[in-house]
Amino acid sequence: MPFLALLLFSGVPAVAADLGAIWCIGDSITQSNADGDPNGSPRKSLKALLLTNGYTFSYTGDRTTTNDDGMYDGSFANAIDNLYQFHSGISGSTIGANAHGRTNITAGVPTFWTSGRLAVVKPNIILIMLGTNDVDLNDDLAHAPARMGTLIDTIYGQRSVSDPDPTVFVAQIVPNRRHLETHTAAVSAFNAALPAVVAAQQNIGRKVHLVDQFTPINNNYAATMMADDLHPNAVGNDTMAQQWFAAIQSVVTPSAPPLAPSALVATANSSSQITLTWTDNASNETGFKLERSPDGSSGWTQIATPAANATSYGDSGLLASTAYYYRLRATNAAGDSSYTATASATTTTAVTPSPIARWRFENNLVAEPPTYNATAVGTVGYTTGAVDTSALILDGQLANYATAPFVINPTSNFTAAAWIKVAAASASTQNLLQQEDGSGNGRGWLYRKAAGNLGCYLGGAET
Incomplete structure (x- = not known):
């Protein structure tokens, strides 16, 4: 797929968004030192997509100079042209193991966090694509997904209260056909385990999302992969950039409202409080809108806006022995979801304590x-x-x-x-x-x- 087609595929957002700083974490595929294109990379293609579609941003990372031959013009004066160099991926790196003398990205995170531009410009968005070398080296693959979870935990562990709360995108890795039977199965197993890793992060309130980098490369393998059956080529770089772009756009400027929450349950805890619980079915909501009614049919009033990924809320200050009705919907920049079914509960009778004497x-x-x-x-x-x-x-x-x-x-x-x-x-x-x-x-x-x-x-x- 030519790069021009990728640009034309994306719609320009009605309102430009400032994404802040983006940090790319990866191996040689992110660095793109083996893609046959000395003047390109998925980061460079992503930069073009974001700018063309009205977004402003910069890249950050632990580097102060580039390790990409032919891609640096000798000056960082034009920041947006050169900042994608600051962390370009580390060739040969693994998620979190030191096998075969490879760079352990997880162990390096504390140093990365205080080095280069990353020391002063913390990320708002983090793009992670790691695991190709873990698979290629057959490096304790059963625990590779867990190592991805540890990497994310380590990144969050560096943050101070003044740092941005980042949105993290974790990629399912591209195909590896160097040893067709073993590597193909290993890639499939690793990618199949990543949704659970992402879900575990979401369940503790982190803004972590899954990105499928495997399918579009695999479906157009001959046109997107190098002859080594390990690295995407220039067309593959553009394809990966489109996947990153679509993922960022779906969260920052979603094309559709989020899926509606379900299973709303109201439980009276006392004479003055009712707890609401529900199932969050969306991955791109920015929050929820909780409404209350005295009779379930009229007088609906929005009483709270629980945060994204929330699954409960306590409504307090209520009257005793009174029925309250609730409904909930998810929301994002594209609009609101449909409502849940109405849930109701009646507060308990107020109890006056008996006197001791x-x-x-x-x-x-x-x-x-x-x-x-x-x-x-x-x-x-x-x-x-x-x-x-x-x-x-x-x-x-x-x-x-x-x-x-x-x-x-x-x-x-x-x-x-x-x-x-x-x-x-x-x-x-x-x-x-x-x-x-x-x-x-x-x-x-x-x-x-x-x-x-x-x-x-x-x-x-x-x-």
């Missing part, structure tokens, strides 16, 4: 059920004109108060409340209700401060 502080501190009689300490009097017949009088002295028996010994948070009429200001703190601690001492549950306001002493601290 209750005193009227009238008629000689008689308690109401549950009955734990209080005791007057010091000089405690009674006066008429109370709600019932007489009320407790405390004269403002610290030694005069009512005490609760030690049997009332809450082990978790509790509330102490009282109706109190203050007859006169006191110059000192006055206990109102104190708990015995079993040793003859006590702690103030509720007291009146010298300033006139109430205080409570719980857990060794005043509140």
